[in-house]
Amino acid sequence: MFFHMVLERNMQLHPRHFGRDLRDKLVAKLMKDVEGTCSGHHGFIVAITGIESVGKGRIRDGTGFVVFPVKYQCVVFRPFKGEILEAVVTMVNKMGFFAEAGPVQIFVSNHLIPDDMEFQPGDIPNYTTSDGSVKIQKESEVRLKIIGTRVDATEIFCIGTIKDDFLGVISDPGANS
Amino acid sequence: MSEKGGKGGKSSLKSPVGNGDSSGKQKKGKKVQFDSEDSFEMHTQKSNGKADAPAAKGGKGDKTANGSKKSTGKGSTPVERRFDQELPPNSACLMDCEAADILQSIQDQMVILSQDPDIKLPVSFDTGLTYAKRGGSYAKPETVKKIFEPLKKHGVSECEICLIANICPESVDEVFAVVPALKPKMSKLRDPLRIALDELANLKEALANLKNSTT
Numbered sequence A: 001m002f003f004h005m006v007l008e009r010n011m012q013l014h015p016r017h018f019g020r021d022l023r024d025k026l027v028a029k030l031m032k033d034v035e036g037t038c039s040g041h042h043g044f045i046v047a048i049t050g051i052e053s054v055g056k057g058r059i060r061d062g063t064g065f066v067v068f069p070v071k072y073q074c075v076v077f078r079p080f081k082g083e084i085l086e087a088v089v090t091m092v093n094k095m096g097f098f099a100e101a102g103p104v105q106i107f108v109s110n111h112l113i114p115d116d117m118e119f120q121p122g123d124i125p126n127y128t129t130s131d132g133s134v135k136i137q138k139e140s141e142v143r144l145k146i147i148g149t150r151v152d153a154t155e156i157f158c159i160g161t162i163k164d165d166f167l168g169v170i171s172d173p174g175a176n177s
Numbered sequence B: 001m002s003e004k005g006g007k008g009g010k011s012s013l014k015s016p017v018g019n020g021d022s023s024g025k026q027k028k029g030k031k032v033q034f035d036s037e038d039s040f041e042m043h044t045q046k047s048n049g050k051a052d053a054p055a056a057k058g059g060k061g062d063k064t065a066n067g068s069k070k071s072t073g074k075g076s077t078p079v080e081r082r083f084d085q086e087l088p089p090n091s092a093c094l095m096d097c098e099a100a101d102i103l104q105s106i107q108d109q110m111v112i113l114s115q116d117p118d119i120k121l122p123v124s125f126d127t128g129l130t131y132a133k134r135g136g137s138y139a140k141p142e143t144v145k146k147i148f149e150p151l152k153k154h155g156v157s158e159c160e161i162c163l164i165a166n167i168c169p170e171s172v173d174e175v176f177a178v179v180p181a182l183k184p185k186m187s188k189l190r191d192p193l194r195i196a197l198d199e200l201a202n203l204k205e206a207l208a209n210l211k212n213s214t215t
Helices: A022-034 B096-113 B123-132 B141-154 B158-167 B172-178 B180-214
Strands: A002-013 A043-054 A066-077 A084-093 A096-101 A104-109 A117-120 A126-129 A141-151 A156-161 A168-171 B031-034 B040-043 B091-094
Touching: A002 A022, A002 A043, A002 B096, A022 A043, A022 A066, A043 B096, A043 B123, A066 B096, A066 B123, A084 B158, A104 A141, B091 B096, B091 B158, B096 B123, B096 B141, B096 B158, B141 B158, B141 B180, B158 B172, B158 B180, B172 B180
Parallel strands: A104 A156
Antiparallel strands: A002 A066, A002 B091, A043 A066, A084 A096, A084 A141, A096 A104, A117 A126, A141 A156, A141 A168, B031 B040
């Protein structure tokens, strides 16, 4: 889910950037350092929408760098345990399938796929029901529930399930194109 | 899509009532350890006796074929915490359409700023924008918020409203399945939810008709 939040960060600036464009340089550095990163607490920082305040700079002893506390507003994407969301399948194998919802990767294990869906190997690996009416393959849209999250240095990885009420395939590949 | 039950055609994941086989296929819960910052243990969903149903296009499958569909009480997570309790302060939920508006306006500005090679949007921005714009919904966030406004006085939080709006449920039962935290207030919320969902459906139909008439 997307959130709009106010975060704070201490930005360190080299004296060569001081001058009339100091604030612009600070904001540019903030965007470069922060946009696209992720943390366990905030999730993916998708975009910075504004600067709330830039505090007074403090010179670091011994280096000459100056540290500015910057408060900024941003849009983040953070998945929650128990959240229901819609994702696009990116890969299917006998262990389960991978899907993506925004910048987040989700894995659905075959244990969390309904029992009557079997893995079908081949050129287009997929999970199909016994009557062939429902198929999960690459580019399918599925609704799933997040049951766990893990944060790496640069990405969030989730475990999901479709073995629940109102979960499963929403549309086939190319249905909405 | 309707023939595949994607939006209310076939029944969803549960078997028809009376399928005796399903009760015999109860899976024992398995423990899966996830070593991570927010490590957790989870039990895989126990079959609640209906999990062996044909996994039809159940994303928005209705339950009419199953009659009274039971909730996933047996298989649900032990504690359904409200999302807003985990949020950092100074944060607000955004509906996907709201996020799409904000991100699109940033991208439009990038067209102007794109001559500066130092200014680049990260990959997560593109994937986030694509995700927010999925489904092609053209409803304005303000309109959708107004539709769900009456739910707030029944104790539904902003986060829960955003979750419901993002999912676009077709039935009240779907809402309670998607947001189990609302189940204790089921009796109070049933009617307001029904009204809100009907209004949302009318809005989407009107927007779809408008889009078809202009193309």
